[in-house]
Amino acid sequence: MPSAERPERPPRADARRNAARVLTGARQAVAAHGLDVSYHEIARRAGVGVGTVYRRYPERGQLMEAVLLDLLGELTTGAERALDRGADWPAFTSFFTDLALRTGENAGLTASLDDRGGPRVAAARRRLLELLRRLTEHAQRAGTLRADLRWHDIPFLAKAATSAAGVLDLPDDRSRAERCIRVILDGMRPPVAGRS
Amino acid sequence: MPSAERPERPPRADARRNAARVLTGARQAVAAHGLDVSYHEIARRAGVGVGTVYRRYPERGQLMEAVLLDLLGELTTGAERALDRGADWPAFTSFFTDLALRTGENAGLTASLDDRGGPRVAAARRRLLELLRRLTEHAQRAGTLRADLRWHDIPFLAKAATSAAGVLDLPDDRSRAERCIRVILDGMRPPVAGRS
Amino acid sequence: MPSAERPERPPRADARRNAARVLTGARQAVAAHGLDVSYHEIARRAGVGVGTVYRRYPERGQLMEAVLLDLLGELTTGAERALDRGADWPAFTSFFTDLALRTGENAGLTASLDDRGGPRVAAARRRLLELLRRLTEHAQRAGTLRADLRWHDIPFLAKAATSAAGVLDLPDDRSRAERCIRVILDGMRPPVAGRS
Amino acid sequence: MPSAERPERPPRADARRNAARVLTGARQAVAAHGLDVSYHEIARRAGVGVGTVYRRYPERGQLMEAVLLDLLGELTTGAERALDRGADWPAFTSFFTDLALRTGENAGLTASLDDRGGPRVAAARRRLLELLRRLTEHAQRAGTLRADLRWHDIPFLAKAATSAAGVLDLPDDRSRAERCIRVILDGMRPPVAGRS
DNA sequence: TATGAATGAGTTTTCATTCAT
DNA sequence: TATGAATGAAAACTCATTCAT
Numbered sequence: 027m028p029s030a031e032r033p034e035r036p037p038r039a040d041a042r043r044n045a046a047r048v049l050t051g052a053r054q055a056v057a058a059h060g061l062d063v064s065y066h067e068i069a070r071r072a073g074v075g076v077g078t079v080y081r082r083y084p085e086r087g088q089l090m091e092a093v094l095l096d097l098l099g100e101l102t103t104g105a106e107r108a109l110d111r112g113a114d115w116p117a118f119t120s121f122f123t124d125l126a127l128r129t130g131e132n133a134g135l136t137a138s139l140d141d142r143g144g145p146r147v148a149a150a151r152r153r154l155l156e157l158l159r160r161l162t163e164h165a166q167r168a169g170t171l172r173a174d175l176r177w178h179d180i181p182f183l184a185k186a187a188t189s190a191a192g193v194l195d196l197p198d199d200r201s202r203a204e205r206c207i208r209v210i211l212d213g214m215r216p217p218v219a220g221r222s
Numbered sequence: 223m224p225s226a227e228r229p230e231r232p233p234r235a236d237a238r239r240n241a242a243r244v245l246t247g248a249r250q251a252v253a254a255h256g257l258d259v260s261y262h263e264i265a266r267r268a269g270v271g272v273g274t275v276y277r278r279y280p281e282r283g284q285l286m287e288a289v290l291l292d293l294l295g296e297l298t299t300g301a302e303r304a305l306d307r308g309a310d311w312p313a314f315t316s317f318f319t320d321l322a323l324r325t326g327e328n329a330g331l332t333a334s335l336d337d338r339g340g341p342r343v344a345a346a347r348r349r350l351l352e353l354l355r356r357l358t359e360h361a362q363r364a365g366t367l368r369a370d371l372r373w374h375d376i377p378f379l380a381k382a383a384t385s386a387a388g389v390l391d392l393p394d395d396r397s398r399a400e401r402c403i404r405v406i407l408d409g410m411r412p413p414v415a416g417r418s
Numbered sequence: 419m420p421s422a423e424r425p426e427r428p429p430r431a432d433a434r435r436n437a438a439r440v441l442t443g444a445r446q447a448v449a450a451h452g453l454d455v456s457y458h459e460i461a462r463r464a465g466v467g468v469g470t471v472y473r474r475y476p477e478r479g480q481l482m483e484a485v486l487l488d489l490l491g492e493l494t495t496g497a498e499r500a501l502d503r504g505a506d507w508p509a510f511t512s513f514f515t516d517l518a519l520r521t522g523e524n525a526g527l528t529a530s531l532d533d534r535g536g537p538r539v540a541a542a543r544r545r546l547l548e549l550l551r552r553l554t555e556h557a558q559r560a561g562t563l564r565a566d567l568r569w570h571d572i573p574f575l576a577k578a579a580t581s582a583a584g585v586l587d588l589p590d591d592r593s594r595a596e597r598c599i600r601v602i603l604d605g606m607r608p609p610v611a612g613r614s
Numbered sequence: 615m616p617s618a619e620r621p622e623r624p625p626r627a628d629a630r631r632n633a634a635r636v637l638t639g640a641r642q643a644v645a646a647h648g649l650d651v652s653y654h655e656i657a658r659r660a661g662v663g664v665g666t667v668y669r670r671y672p673e674r675g676q677l678m679e680a681v682l683l684d685l686l687g688e689l690t691t692g693a694e695r696a697l698d699r700g701a702d703w704p705a706f707t708s709f710f711t712d713l714a715l716r717t718g719e720n721a722g723l724t725a726s727l728d729d730r731g732g733p734r735v736a737a738a739r740r741r742l743l744e745l746l747r748r749l750t751e752h753a754q755r756a757g758t759l760r761a762d763l764r765w766h767d768i769p770f771l772a773k774a775a776t777s778a779a780g781v782l783d784l785p786d787d788r789s790r791a792e793r794c795i796r797v798i799l800d801g802m803r804p805p806v807a808g809r810s
Numbered sequence: 811t812a813t814g815a816a817t818g819a820g821t822t823t824t825c826a827t828t829c830a831t
Numbered sequence: 832t833a834t835g836a837a838t839g840a841a842a843a844c845t846c847a848t849t850c851a852t
Contacts, residue, residue: 436836
């Protein structure tokens with residue numbers, strides 16, 4: 027019904043397809059080159075023209091927000107699963123490893139866990155950090171996590187654990203990344219009395 | 223060439239002064255903006271004209287090499303001091319902390335600990351890594367460092383420890399950086415038997 | 419690449435318009451400032467941004483080649499017309515004058531008549547020189563041109579004739595240029611017996 | 615006698631030597647690269663530092679004036695010799711050839727024969743042009759030079775004759791240069807009646 | 811006085827962003 | 832709406848001129 031009142035029609039099929047392509051391309055591009063990737067690089071990976079990326083995300087911040095929301099959603103799902111599993115050490119370990127590896131894959135993007143982005147990012151971050159706080163407290167109450175750790179140190183340590191992977195430019199060198207994560211996880215356990 | 227004998231006069235006073243200024247400016251600029259800083263920014267911090275920076279380092283690679291050599295030299299000095307002090311746990315700790323903080327302050331430059339740069343950088347790096355290997359073996363033989371750590375994991379963990387500081391954009395938030403370093407150092411100690 | 423088949427769309431209207439503008443601007447700029455004109459000057463005369471000139475001719479050599487081809491094309495047309503007219507003395511004179519004045523207007527570019535440029539320039543030059551050879555032989559066979567002239571001296575004499583105009587920095591001082599061309603043309607006629 | 619009144623002492627030996635070196639270097643450099651040659655190039659050929667060239671000729675114009683005066687002096691000597699020899703056709707030919715070849719060797723410098731330079735250049739030029747005028751009139755009165763030539767066309771034709779040599783980048787291709795000079799000289803002779 | 815290192819204006823070149831099609 | 836050519840601000844680089852030694 028072609029009327030003059032803008033019936034808010036659903037987006038065209040190719041428009042929807044492009045929206046997904048751009049987001050995927052942006053995630054890949056950001057993972058590979060950091061937050062300063064050029065729009066041309068994103069467009070190249072998405073298989074669209076630069077203009078298309080600009081039409082959808084006129085501001086770089088908007089694009090990064092979309093990428094962050096995507097990532098935060100995945101991490102939140104992981105945290106919920108860990109809480110559901112009782113927040114014991116294996117569950118914490120699994121969540122932390124996931125956080126660390128994803129963080130490593132998204133070099134530079136981890137600012138998401140701090141204080142950038144618009145209100146929607148802030149909300150998503152709050153949701154994740156709240157889960158993180160509960161996970162941490164569970165683990166500390168159960169005595170599996172050292173008590174002097176602040177819950178907001180966790181994402182820092184997670185980022186730390188895998189900037190290691192980033193350094194190598196060998197994203198698949200999992201063995202070292204995992205060894206480093208293990209060391210950090212060990213360090214996060216309560217100290218044992220009777221050590222010099 | 224007014225004379226054929228090239229009397230090899232000593233460098234001009236301002237030339238010598240500028241050599242130091244350029245290096246210092248470059249280190250500050252790289253620390254603040256990463257490896258892609260503009261030559262103008264470097265010149266500004268050094269208090270010289272761009273031309274002077276170009277005269278001294280026509281290729282960006284040469285400048286970065288000089289910066290790396292400077293940094294590697296300082297780290298090597300620290301490693302030697304730690305070995306002289308017997309490579310016990312406090313000495314190791316002190317070296318690691320130094321490595322971690324300097325690495326953090328030189329975000330992006332830490333590639334130096336891997337495989338970039340010309341032959342002189344490679345040599346300086348080899349010298350440092352050799353000291354690192356000896357430090358690690360000492361500590362592992364003394365039982366103060368977990369045995370399953372490879373000595374070449376150390377710089378990764380050090381970088382890890384302070385990419386934390388970088389995240390904050392608050393380079394002086396030492397308290398968190400130090401807490402993270404402590405956790406990582408704890409994780410590097412030998413595991414204690416009888417833990418789940 | 420949204421489609422794998424590259425529908426090979428026709429060039430955009432402004433792209434086509436700009437292609438012509440850039441070439442014209444380049445010819446004017448080169449005529450006025452020589453081969454070393456700045457790209458900004460060319461862009462200014464073409465009425466486009468520098469970036470556009472760079473997009474079309476990333477290498478200065480490519481731009482100069484395009485300018486040469488344009489000039490050689492015009493000269494070739496003139497030579498063909500002269501041959502069609504029978505290559506008698508008036509036709510030769512007219513061609514030579516044209517060659518001389520254009521050469522003078524394109525100071526520095528006249529290398530085109532010698533041995534610079536890529537294969538396309540070489541081909542265009544060969545085409546022109548071949549016509550020149552035929553013109554010369556016609557005229558010598560008809561006895562209107564001195565026999566001891568080599569056909570490849572002609573472009574040198576043409577360049578000579580109007581470097582005169584160049585000297586003045588008064589490109590419109592046609593009267594002197596024409597007088598000099600006339601003298602040279604006179605000199606090119608067969609010598610008359612019985613002169614000291 | 616070291617007194618306060620600046621006794622106008624003769625220049626130091628090395629100063630005089632340098633003055634000569636700079637002038638020679640400048641003539642070579644200008645011949646090779648034209649009037650826009652860099653001071654560094656001149657200094658290199660002279661075997662002195664740039665600063666020395668600047669000290670002696672703070673303005674580019676002063677340096678070019680010195681070079682011109684040197685060249686004009688040589689040409690004037692040639693013109694005087696031609697007049698002494700009676701200004702017949704062989705003498706004129708010899709002068710013209712000399713003028714042409716020197717002019718060719720000093721590509722770009724030939725502006726000297728027109729209207730650049732300071733008062734001393736103007737005077738030297740006037741002296742040379744006066745000789746040229748007399749040479750021309752002698753030759754025209756004797757009927758060996760076409761009457762419709764203006765005496766001030768001569769230097770233009772001379773320059774013309776050898777810009778030919780310049781085109782080749784083969785400064786020693788005398789055979790072509792000489793053939794071209796001959797053609798031009800022929801063209802300068804009085805026209806012969808009974809030609810189409 | 812001679813030297814060449816230092817300077818910075820001007821040129822070349824890139825690339826984020828806009829906009830004609 | 833999607834595209835990529837056009838744009839021009841900003842970065843890289845050069846080199847004529849100055850000036851500390």
